[in-house]
Amino acid sequence: MVSMGVNFAPRRSGVFDLVEEIGELKRARNAVILAHNYQVPAIQDIADYVGDSLGLSYKAAETDAEVILFCGVHFMAETAKIINPAKRVLLPDLDAGCSLSESCPPEKLAAFLERHRDKDYYVIAYINCSAGVKALSDVICTSGNAEKIVAAAPRDRNILFVPDQNLGAWVIERTGRQMDLWQGNCYVHVEFTARSIGRIHEQFPNAPVVAHPECPFAVRLLADEVCSTEKMVSYCRQSPAHDIIIVTEAGMLHRLRKEVPGKNFIPGPTDHCACAECRFMKMNTLEKAHAALLNMAPEITLDEGLRKRAEAPILRMLELSR
């Protein structure tokens, strides 16, 4: 049995030993392992909970564990820390960033808001952003609750939606609310094109196309369903179709194959490759997860003033999306 403070040198010789040791460390640290749907299969398989940003936010808010090993990208682990200041939040690889989050630096957003003070923007930020951007926002949303959050925005305010222009455009279509959109995007989802998805659909003409709202308009137009990764699971479970084309980061297919067995999930291709992988999500590995629990690092730390300012819009989201 491992205990805190005891030197626990890795003794692994294979994947099974590593998985076993991660389990022992997890118990010793009183840790919970949260993994995003886009993580590599080996990490999804050791997680206590696998989900999208909204589900993971709830789990992070609810957990009794003292340590959260967050297997996702930096802004996700940061979000877990914002709502759990007393807990230690670990990220297997501190360099696991996000092109979308980086497209909206807090200083640029602050300068934009200052330049457009006359607009008195109500700022809605997709959760894929830094703590600095969250702190400048009125409310946060995820792809799973964006419609609800935007629909609940005050009618007498101009809305600025950051940082994903594609998700923002999709929410405008769904809600009819006008919003100004920050021109950011996810480098993975914009790789899907009408041509690449049209081609795979020709091969599987009876397969419904399920696409993430971060995809460009031309791809969303081809989709039978546009939804968050969490809703993809329920859509695929309920669909009578055997073949289903999934247009999002390829890690999602592992979860779908596990939770909806007996169906053929086809990864949506891009114009360059047969599936799309996020290089940031794939930076986390079992070895790094093990090392993080062993060394209790890398750890997410935040200035308390910033944390409090970033927490308010997240709590507003959790409240509004119940």
Ligand code: SF4
């Ligand atoms: S898939 Fe896109 S939005 Fe998600 S972490 Fe990677 S770059 Fe960011």
